[in-house]
Amino acid sequence: MKTGEINLPENVLAFLHSIGENKSLNAYNSVFREEALSKADSIAGKISSGDHGKLAGMVISVKDVISIKDKPMTSSSAILKNFSPVYSATVIERLLAEDAIIIGKTNSDEFAMGSTNETSAFGFVRNPVNREYVPGGSSGGSAASVAARLCDVSLGSDTGGSIRQPASFCGVYGFKPTYSIVSRYGLTSYASSFDTIGPIANNISDIAIVMDVISGHDPKDSTSSQLPPANFSVPEKLPEGLKIGLPLEYLGEGLDPQIKSFLDSFINRIRSRGIKVEPVSLPHTSYAVAAYYILTTAEASSNLSRYDGVRYGHRSLNNSDLNEMYTLSRTEGFGDEVKLRIMLGTYVLSAGYYDAYYKKAQKVRRLIKNDFDAVFSSVDLIIAPTTPHIGKKIGDGFTDPLQMYLGDVYTTSANLAGIPALNIPAGYSDSGLPVGLQLMANCFNDKLLLDFGREVR
Amino acid sequence: MDMSPALVPVIGLEIHVQLKTATKLFCGCSAKFGDEPNSNVCPVCLGHPGALPVLNKKAIDFAILLGIACNSTISGKSLFERKNYFYPDLPKGYQISQLEKPVCLGGYIFAGDKKIALNRIHVEEDAGKSIHLHDGTTAIDLNRSGVPLLEIVTEPVICSAAEAVEFLSSLRTIVRYLDICDGNMEEGSLRCDANVSVMPAGSGILGVKTEIKNMNSFRNTEKAINYEIERQTELILDGGKVTQETLLWDPDSGSARIMRSKEESNDYRYFPDPDLVEFSISGEWTEQLKMIMPEMPRARFDRYVKDHSLSPYDAGVITQSRELADFYEAVASITSDFKSSANWIMTDVLRLLNERKITVNQFPVPPEEIASLINMINSGEISNKIAKMVFDEIADSGEKAADLIERKNLRQISDSAGLEKMIDEVIARHPAQAEEFRAGKEKVFGFFIGQIMKESRGKANPKLVNIILSGKLGKSAVGN
Numbered sequence: 006m007k008t009g010e011i012n013l014p015e016n017v018l019a020f021l022h023s024i025g026e027n028k029s030l031n032a033y034n035s036v037f038r039e040e041a042l043s044k045a046d047s048i049a050g051k052i053s054s055g056d057h058g059k060l061a062g063m064v065i066s067v068k069d070v071i072s073i074k075d076k077p078m079t080s081s082s083a084i085l086k087n088f089s090p091v092y093s094a095t096v097i098e099r100l101l102a103e104d105a106i107i108i109g110k111t112n113s114d115e116f117a118m119g120s121t122n123e124t125s126a127f128g129f130v131r132n133p134v135n136r137e138y139v140p141g142g143s144s145g146g147s148a149a150s151v152a153a154r155l156c157d158v159s160l161g162s163d164t165g166g167s168i169r170q171p172a173s174f175c176g177v178y179g180f181k182p183t184y185s186i187v188s189r190y191g192l193t194s195y196a197s198s199f200d201t202i203g204p205i206a207n208n209i210s211d212i213a214i215v216m217d218v219i220s221g222h223d224p225k226d227s228t229s230s231q232l233p234p235a236n237f238s239v240p241e242k243l244p245e246g247l248k249i250g251l252p253l254e255y256l257g258e259g260l261d262p263q264i265k266s267f268l269d270s271f272i273n274r275i276r277s278r279g280i281k282v283e284p285v286s287l288p289h290t291s292y293a294v295a296a297y298y299i300l301t302t303a304e305a306s307s308n309l310s311r312y313d314g315v316r317y318g319h320r321s322l323n324n325s326d327l328n329e330m331y332t333l334s335r336t337e338g339f340g341d342e343v344k345l346r347i348m349l350g351t352y353v354l355s356a357g358y359y360d361a362y363y364k365k366a367q368k369v370r371r372l373i374k375n376d377f378d379a380v381f382s383s384v385d386l387i388i389a390p391t392t393p394h395i396g397k398k399i400g401d402g403f404t405d406p407l408q409m410y411l412g413d414v415y416t417t418s419a420n421l422a423g424i425p426a427l428n429i430p431a432g433y434s435d436s437g438l439p440v441g442l443q444l445m446a447n448c449f450n451d452k453l454l455l456d457f458g459r460e461v462r
Numbered sequence: 463m464d465m466s467p468a469l470v471p472v473i474g475l476e477i478h479v480q481l482k483t484a485t486k487l488f489c490g491c492s493a494k495f496g497d498e499p500n501s502n503v504c505p506v507c508l509g510h511p512g513a514l515p516v517l518n519k520k521a522i523d524f525a526i527l528l529g530i531a532c533n534s535t536i537s538g539k540s541l542f543e544r545k546n547y548f549y550p551d552l553p554k555g556y557q558i559s560q561l562e563k564p565v566c567l568g569g570y571i572f573a574g575d576k577k578i579a580l581n582r583i584h585v586e587e588d589a590g591k592s593i594h595l596h597d598g599t600t601a602i603d604l605n606r607s608g609v610p611l612l613e614i615v616t617e618p619v620i621c622s623a624a625e626a627v628e629f630l631s632s633l634r635t636i637v638r639y640l641d642i643c644d645g646n647m648e649e650g651s652l653r654c655d656a657n658v659s660v661m662p663a664g665s666g667i668l669g670v671k672t673e674i675k676n677m678n679s680f681r682n683t684e685k686a687i688n689y690e691i692e693r694q695t696e697l698i699l700d701g702g703k704v705t706q707e708t709l710l711w712d713p714d715s716g717s718a719r720i721m722r723s724k725e726e727s728n729d730y731r732y733f734p735d736p737d738l739v740e741f742s743i744s745g746e747w748t749e750q751l752k753m754i755m756p757e758m759p760r761a762r763f764d765r766y767v768k769d770h771s772l773s774p775y776d777a778g779v780i781t782q783s784r785e786l787a788d789f790y791e792a793v794a795s796i797t798s799d800f801k802s803s804a805n806w807i808m809t810d811v812l813r814l815l816n817e818r819k820i821t822v823n824q825f826p827v828p829p830e831e832i833a834s835l836i837n838m839i840n841s842g843e844i845s846n847k848i849a850k851m852v853f854d855e856i857a858d859s860g861e862k863a864a865d866l867i868e869r870k871n872l873r874q875i876s877d878s879a880g881l882e883k884m885i886d887e888v889i890a891r892h893p894a895q896a897e898e899f900r901a902g903k904e905k906v907f908g909f910f911i912g913q914i915m916k917e918s919r920g921k922a923n924p925k926l927v928n929i930i931l932s933g934k935l936g937k938s939a940v941g942n
Contacts, residue, residue: 070512071512072510072511072512078511080511085511088511090505090510090511090512091505091510092505092510092513094512189512189514190512190513190514191512191513192512193511193512194511194512194737196736197736197737198736224516225514225516226514226516227514227515227516227517227737227738227739228736228737228738228739303733304733304736306546306731307544307546307555307556307731307733309555310546310548310554310555310556311509311510311511311553311554311555313548313550313555315550315553315602316508316509316553317510327550331548351731354546354731354732354733355729355731356729356731359731359733363733
């Protein structure tokens with residue numbers, strides 16, 4: 006960041022002004038006006054004295070499922086409407102330690118469950134590219150805030166595509182890192198073994214520098230990797246003979262032909278630069294969405310048990326006994342999509358069904374991981390579409406949730422396997438909507454993924 | 463006439479022991495008992511959104527130690543699972559526990575001379591505490607939420623309430639020896655649930671079982687199990703059938719009431735906790751713990767009976783607590799007189815512990831001082847009687863035994879010439895009694911002993927007095 010050239014307080018004011026102008030996008034659940042401005046002042050002072058952090062002055066929005074001490078965190082749910090955490094997530098502490106300015110919390114699907122941002126208890130978010138369209142989800146507010154220039158970077162979370170899909174719908178970069186390299190401490194759990202925090206931005210450089218700051222081992226997260234973090238913001242030359250795999254299973258029925266043609270032209274472009282692209286096979290792809298929904302709903306049904314009205318969050322006052330208090334608090338507090346997933350997850354973990362669903366889905370997860378391991382033994386990266394469809398109109402609801410779930414067909418595999426994946430904007434459709442493509446790498450090859458994304462942008 | 467075989471009880475126990483770790487199982491909060499309610503809490507043990515568990519390895523150490531002490535198999539790989547249910551004192555809506563891969567499998571503990579087989583020992587977190595107030599509301603204290611527990615599950619091989627209590631007592635001694643749990647049932651640091659059923663003797667076919675909870679003392683455990691055995695036996699003899707249910711023991715009424723029936727039982731939907739990772743327990747980890755393992759009560763008992771020639775009764779009392787056994791060994795290692803050392807523990811030490819209601823660690827007389835008293839008795843420097851007096855006095859003053867004996871000049875008179883002179887004088891003073899003795903009235907010998915001890919203010923060496931007096935009065939020495 007060319008810190009010397011901009012006036013930080015003015016810059017923050019400009020962002021705040023844009024946020025005000027774009028209220029109708031409904032991208033933000035809360036905005037920290039005064040704090041952002043005073044932070045801008047103090048960081049400007051640090052910059053002039055030369056004693057500033059890596060992200061000095063970068064304006065960041067944060068998906069409202071990540072804890073910031075004493076700031077409301079709703080997870081876009083009525084059940085946490087008046088909740089403020091008593092601690093900050095590790096990623097927040099790391100951002101603040103490097104002098105980032107957090108400007109607000111962004112809207113999302115309720116508890117990050119959804120692909121359109123329409124399950125939010127606080128209303129849908131509009132796509133800044135075309136306001137009749139959804140921004141995608143679940144990190145819809147985050148992607149919209151970046152696309153509409155209401156911040157420099159947004160932190161989203163990705164459990165089955167929730168960073169990449171909205172990034173694709175809004176025409177921005179969205180990065181889901183390798184599971185375990187960014188601490189989940191302070192991220193409201195949806196499905197713990199899938200949830201990954203990652204940045205959404207207008208360019209790879211911003212993604213890389215934020216990754217430098219937020220990645221790395223955290224003793225507060227037992228699933229966090231012990232490996233030393235890569236130096237993402239210093240690009241390296243791509244290795245000689247780099248090979249890209251094109252998974253045939255991602256090109257079948259259901260893929261919008263316009264997306265396919267963007268993919269083709271991208272492939273032609275990189276081939277013309279001497280990079281090899283070859284077909285590969287991920288044979289268990291068709292089982293990914295089913296396995297994903299069994300496993301994530303199972304984990305979610307347990308993760309969301311803590312919202313019981315006892316200690317914090319919404320408590321129904323119409324209760325006459327304990328069971329009614331639980332039932333009504335949760336009935337009133339959760340939206341339909343969340344309830345659906347809790348029920349599904351409870352079902353698949355129930356006695357008599359556990360082996361048929363949960364255990365089998367775990368096996369599928371292992372097979373999908375094996376598929377990727379096999380492919381990455383012959384290629385370095387995978388290129389694929391991010392979504393099968395281009396955009397979706399607001400309120401053009403899915404009557405069949407299954408149809409919505411199938412929209413996740415290209416994104417869930419990366420979460421099942423824990424591998425990093427990046428959405429890069431590829432262009433605009435005939436109707437003027439953004440189209441994104443997805444790059445994937447093997448676990449812990451995040452740096453190569455970002456370097457490649459930067460190289461071919 | 464009823465020829466059907468008698469019904470015999472089959473009992474299995476599930477025991478929770480609260481571990482004495484400094485901090486909780488998955489967060490850094492203090493695990494201390496009895497602090498101001500809700501003072502030892504944090505986002506993790508309060509179940510706040512986004513807070514994640516981090517395993518306290520110390521609790522695994524403790525589980526492995528107990529596993530070694532019970533001859534269990536220590537699992538190479540272990541993991542935590544979630545047990546899902548709703549309860550107001552369970553902040554996350556699930557308890558982190560172990561199902562598929564507990565830290566320890568199998569093993570046994572002696573109840574008397576019978577080996578009681580264990581099914582498993584696993585690690586889990588405790589829930590908070592619901593406190594039902596007089597106004598009908600319920601308050602919740604989450605200080606206990608996340609405190610580490612070990613659950614010890616026996617096979618259904620216990621045959622009576624008395625045997626169950628004997629098992630519990632052995633287990634308590636073991637956890638106290640290992641210093642991993644207070645073993646205090648009243649305070650809840652050791653909790654016992656019993657699965658009870660009855661079956662026709664020799665049939666080998668287990669009957670329908672019930673589970674009894676809330677037995678908060680050894681006595682209540684015994685009463686509750688006996689109550690349930692009788693209830694089931696009568697029910698069956700009356701032609702009824704036992705239904706599977708969970709009962710809550712009420713110590714006040716001495717009866718149990720139904721807490722929930724089988725239909726109401728929870729489906730806990732166990733699954734591996736995705737916030738924690740499977741962990742390995744290396745042979746090295748176990749070996750290191752073996753090195754710091756104290757000698758277990760049963761091994762000590764055997765050693766005391768075999769090598770120290772103590773009576774099984776004395777050995778049993780002394781090995782009841784590790785502190786007492788350590789105290790005994792400290793005395794015995796100095797004196798090499800196991801019998802006397804044990805006697806002092808069994809009488810004076812235990813008496814003072816009871817009188818003052820103190821623990822061995824608070825005992826006012828150090829083992830070296832008791833050893834020195836025993837050594838002085840054995841060398842004839844002081845009498846047994848003087849030793850006991852000195853013991854009582856230094857227990858109050860904290861003075862060293864040798865100093866007190868020196869200061870008060872309590873050493874025995876073992877100087878023959880001096881004693882002879884004293885005895886001559888005493889005989890001369892009581893010619894009539896001397897005459898009586900010589901005429902055959904042997905009882906008078908005791909009178910002379912008494913007079914001589916009085917004259918020496920208890921310090922005359924009784925053995926010597928006996929010999930000299932016998933000589934003077936013309937009699938073979940009494941006693942030895």
